[in-house]
Amino acid sequence: MQAYDKYTIETIGLPSAVLMERAALSVVDTMAAGDFDLSRVLVVVGVGNNGGDGLAIARILHLKGITAEVLLLGDEKNLSPANQQQLSIARKYNVKIGRNVRDFRDYSVIVDALFGIGLSHDISGKLTEAVKKINASNQPVIAVDIPSGLDATTGKILGSAIRANTTVTFGYVKTGLTIGDASKRVGTVIVKDIGIYAPEI
Ligand SMILES: NC(=O)C1=CN([C@@H]2O[C@H](COP(=O)(O)OP(=O)(O)OC[C@H]3O[C@@H](n4cnc5c(N)ncnc54)[C@H](O)[C@@H]3O)[C@@H](O)[C@H]2O)[C@H](O)CC1
Numbered sequence: 001m002q003a004y005d006k007y008t009i010e011t012i013g014l015p016s017a018v019l020m021e022r023a024a025l026s027v028v029d030t031m032a033a034g035d036f037d038l039s040r041v042l043v044v045v046g047v048g049n050n051g052g053d054g055l056a057i058a059r060i061l062h063l064k065g066i067t068a069e070v071l072l073l074g075d076e077k078n079l080s081p082a083n084q085q086q087l088s089i090a091r092k093y094n095v096k097i098g099r100n101v102r103d104f105r106d107y108s109v110i111v112d113a114l115f116g117i118g119l120s121h122d123i124s125g126k127l128t129e130a131v132k133k134i135n136a137s138n139q140p141v142i143a144v145d146i147p148s149g150l151d152a153t154t155g156k157i158l159g160s161a162i163r164a165n166t167t168v169t170f171g172y173v174k175t176g177l178t179i180g181d182a183s184k185r186v187g188t189v190i191v192k193d194i195g196i197y198a199p200e201i
């Protein structure tokens with residue numbers, strides 16, 4: 001799955017930060033074009049590059065004057081380099097970044113940027129709690145690349161998974177969005193071209 005991303009970055013030479021920015025912009029465009037209530041956006045971010053996408057989304061919304069805040073889940077010492085870079089940029093633009101929220105129902109829309117295609121084993125602990133609370137809030141959810149908790153290859157729910165109204169996936173439809181438990185979690189799937197080189201499609 002990630003081979004296409006790797007090829008684009010390492011062989012074609014498109015910097016990963018460019019892909020991340022285009023990914024973030026494609027989600028912001030979808031939010032602006034859809035019938036979402038953007039009065040109070042919460043972006044839930046993890047420690048990998050999916051979280052990096054989320055931090056970029058929150059920053060772009062914030063700079064447009066939209067109230068957007070970040071819930072950062074996971075250990076800050078595990079942040080991927082791209083995530084760290086986006087966290088630093090968001091902080092410099094004074095995006096509100098917290099480690100817990102009072103109630104997920106306080107937000108008009110939730111962006112799920114906890115895990116993407118790098119989820120490798122069952123979600124557990126605090127992350128499971130957050131997934132269950134977000135699902136229980138019944139607030140509209142937009143999943144970044146794939147609903148967190150869904151395996152990008154098998155479509156299996158790894159412990160627990162976010163139930164999304166809309167999934168914005170980058171470059172190509174991951175098989176995990178079409179098989180297994182996917183239909184219970186993905187909502188409407190929108191594929192956005194962000195410049196990933198994927199010759200077979
Ligand atoms: N396709 C592209 O060109 C682009 C992809 N982008 C985004 O990057 C993610 C994939 O990022 P990656 O860092 O590989 O993985 P994740 O962010 O999904 O998370 C991995 C992170 O989480 C840890 N982890 C894995 N499983 C668990 C678990 N069960 N519990 C706790 N932690 C877990 C793992 O160790 C990593 O640290 C892709 O989906 C896109 O959103 C680019 O940003 C845009 C272009």
Ligand SMILES: [K+]
Pocket residue numbers: 050112113114115116143144145146147148
């Ligand atoms: K996600």
